[in-house]
Amino acid sequence: MSDERAGMDYLNTWPRKLVTVYAPLSAFLIILLFPFYWMTVTTFKSNEELYNFKDYNPLWIHSPTLDNVKRLLFDTDYPQWLVITMTVAVVATAISLFASVLAAYAIQRLRFKGGQTVGLMIYLAYLVPPSILFIPLATMVFQFGLYDSPMALILTYPTFLIPFCTWLLMGYFKSIPYELEECALVDGASRIQILWKITLPLAVPGLISAGIFAFTLSWNEFIYALAFISSVEKKTVPVAVLTQLVEGDVYHWGSLMAGALLGSLPVAVIYSFFVEHYVSSLTGAVKE
Amino acid sequence: MVNHPIAGSRAGTVPAQGKRVARPKDSWIVRTFDNPAVLSFLFMLPAATLLLVFLTYPLGLGIWLGFTDTRIGRPGVFIGLDNYVSLFQDSMFWLAVTNTVLYTVIATIGKFTLGLWLALLLNNHLPAKALIRSIILVPWIVPTVLSALAFWWIYDSQFSIISWALVELGLIDHYIDFLGTPNNARASLIAANIWRGIPFVAICLLAGLQTISPSLYEAAALDGASAWQRFRHVTLPMLMPILAVVMTFSILFTFTDFQLIYAITRGGPAGTTHLMATLAFQRAIPGGQLGEGAAIAVAMIPFLLFATLFSYFALARRKWQQGGSDD
Numbered sequence: 001m002s003d004e005r006a007g008m009d010y011l012n013t014w015p016r017k018l019v020t021v022y023a024p025l026s027a028f029l030i031i032l033l034f035p036f037y038w039m040t041v042t043t044f045k046s047n048e049e050l051y052n053f054k055d056y057n058p059l060w061i062h063s064p065t066l067d068n069v070k071r072l073l074f075d076t077d078y079p080q081w082l083v084i085t086m087t088v089a090v091v092a093t094a095i096s097l098f099a100s101v102l103a104a105y106a107i108q109r110l111r112f113k114g115g116q117t118v119g120l121m122i123y124l125a126y127l128v129p130p131s132i133l134f135i136p137l138a139t140m141v142f143q144f145g146l147y148d149s150p151m152a153l154i155l156t157y158p159t160f161l162i163p164f165c166t167w168l169l170m171g172y173f174k175s176i177p178y179e180l181e182e183c184a185l186v187d188g189a190s191r192i193q194i195l196w197k198i199t200l201p202l203a204v205p206g207l208i209s210a211g212i213f214a215f216t217l218s219w220n221e222f223i224y225a226l227a228f229i230s231s232v233e234k235k236t237v238p239v240a241v242l243t244q245l246v247e248g249d250v251y252h253w254g255s256l257m258a259g260a261l262l263g264s265l266p267v268a269v270i271y272s273f274f275v276e277h278y279v280s281s282l283t284g285a286v287k288e
Numbered sequence: 289m290v291n292h293p294i295a296g297s298r299a300g301t302v303p304a305q306g307k308r309v310a311r312p313k314d315s316w317i318v319r320t321f322d323n324p325a326v327l328s329f330l331f332m333l334p335a336a337t338l339l340l341v342f343l344t345y346p347l348g349l350g351i352w353l354g355f356t357d358t359r360i361g362r363p364g365v366f367i368g369l370d371n372y373v374s375l376f377q378d379s380m381f382w383l384a385v386t387n388t389v390l391y392t393v394i395a396t397i398g399k400f401t402l403g404l405w406l407a408l409l410l411n412n413h414l415p416a417k418a419l420i421r422s423i424i425l426v427p428w429i430v431p432t433v434l435s436a437l438a439f440w441w442i443y444d445s446q447f448s449i450i451s452w453a454l455v456e457l458g459l460i461d462h463y464i465d466f467l468g469t470p471n472n473a474r475a476s477l478i479a480a481n482i483w484r485g486i487p488f489v490a491i492c493l494l495a496g497l498q499t500i501s502p503s504l505y506e507a508a509a510l511d512g513a514s515a516w517q518r519f520r521h522v523t524l525p526m527l528m529p530i531l532a533v534v535m536t537f538s539i540l541f542t543f544t545d546f547q548l549i550y551a552i553t554r555g556g557p558a559g560t561t562h563l564m565a566t567l568a569f570q571r572a573i574p575g576g577q578l579g580e581g582a583a584i585a586v587a588m589i590p591f592l593l594f595a596t597l598f599s600y601f602a603l604a605r606r607k608w609q610q611g612g613s614d615d
Binding site: 031032059106110118122129135138163216226239257271279 | 432588
């Protein structure tokens with residue numbers, strides 16, 4: 001795309017571009033990344049350095065230490081929270097992917113009566129925010145005896161994962177030439193064989209996109225995890241960092257930032273591997 | 289299975305039926321599973337069940353709870369509009385409503401102004417463009433609560449890095465109490481929300497910008513249009529459809545925001561920064577008043593419907609007037 005855009009680029013001279021493009025762009029990058037830099041710097045500072053702006057320049061680490069990370073990993077339930085969060089995210093993602101693949105295939109390819117309406121309803125379901133649902137869901141969770149169990153999260157996360165994944169996968173299925181399926185039908189393949197052996201292998205990029213998105217959304221989920229889980233050892237990372245690492249009025253900023261940094265790492269690592277999937281599915285989902 | 293509706297309608301010449309006859313071994317199970325109607329039903333079943341049980345039903349249940357005095361551990365009875373009547377006289381509720389509207393409006397304007405600017409910057413010919421684009425999305429990928437924690441620390445009254453920097457630059461002489469006074473706290477929360485929203489808006493709008501043909505700009509430039517005129521009369525109209533969708537999403541998620549406020553101020557100081565979502569949580573879960581909390585949550589629905597319809601139709605209508613296709 002950038003090459004086509006070069007058509008008008010001759011109008012911009014280098015100094016002009018420096019002021020109108022590079023300077024503001026650098027400012028954006030610095031502001032967008034600064035909180036993460038600050039998080040990292042705080043994590044590896046000792047307490048005396050952390051609270052002494054006079055003798056140490058706060059923007060730099062003078063004597064890096066792993067104390068905060070050590071305290072987080074060995075004096076708190078942090079490893080346990082990571083395991084819980086990971087389990088919930090993986091299981092909820094798996095359930096949602098399974099349900100979404102079938103639903104998206106049915107809506108996009110089987111073209112059943114009312115399929116378009118169902119597709120629209122699923123889109124609308126994505127627009128229902130968790131802040132409206134968590135109170136009634138809390139009463140249901142109580143009734144089902146799921147309160148304080150990771151099951152409560154595994155069952156409720158698909159409510160926002162399925163609409164998103166279905167919508168995304170519908171777009172992918174649409175892009176697979178229908179003729180391939182017709183050929184298979186002619187050769188006597190059953191519908192399930194077609195889905196399993198032809199459509200799904202071709203939709204692998206879509207499946208990866210939906211999977212990593214669902215995983216990220218589950219990892220980031222907050223309000224349900226806050227409302228449905230009360231035991232310290234069963235909390236998810238975002239909730240636990242916020243509620244367990246603050247003791248009364250004493251904020252251990254070093255450990256807090258270490259918790260935030262480590263909690264961001266899994267999604268950041270996955271993100272760095274699948275950047276293109278993220279970008280294409282984000283923009284693709286919006287364009288649909 | 290004799291006449292398959294899609295195969296039949298899509299390609300009349302395909303001898304699908306002949307092929308079927310050649311396979312008499314199909315058991316009735318296989319044939320049933322190959323019936324599109326049956327298969328559609330089975331395929332829709334998992335998604336539909338989960339969504340009906342955990343989304344549609346709770347939505348209705350929430351509306352019902354708003355008319356009851358349910359508390360945690362005690363089923364409630366129908367009390368009509370009592371919750372809404374008491375909320376109507378509750379200054380805290382009205383403060384939360386005002387805060388929510390203010391928060392949504394200012395944050396949305398900020399996000400879209402800055403996000404559009406960033407998208408336009410990224411739409412230039414840049415070295416390492418893919419890398420810059422992927423770095424920009426990072427704030428959006430990281431769990432909101434965790435980046436909110438970083439903001440909480442940045443806004444610390446004693447050790448704020450912003451205050452330190454401003455003092456060092458000689459711009460202020462004492463540290464700013466970012467979260468100590470209601471207005472400072474509100475502004476700080478809005479700034480954090482804008483920070484988090486910019487990447488999403490910028491990347492989506494960038495995708496929209498890239499679909500605009502450069503020849504339109506060249507034609508406009510030849511006709512003597514200034515840079516502003518090219519932006520106003522080419523870029524903006526072409527961007528409208530995607531802008532409408534992104535704005536609908538953005539408004540919806542900003543209006544119902546919970547995490548950022550809960551992580552940074554928890555509604556403080558003295559409940560002056562509560563949004564409707566955090567107030568609902570406060571009353572329902574720690575306060576135990578599920579009925580009242582549900583009523584606050586339900587009170588968000590009309591605002592949401594209005595905001596969604598407004599942003600969608602106001603923007604989509606313009607697209608239609610300008611002769612865009614109707615899909």
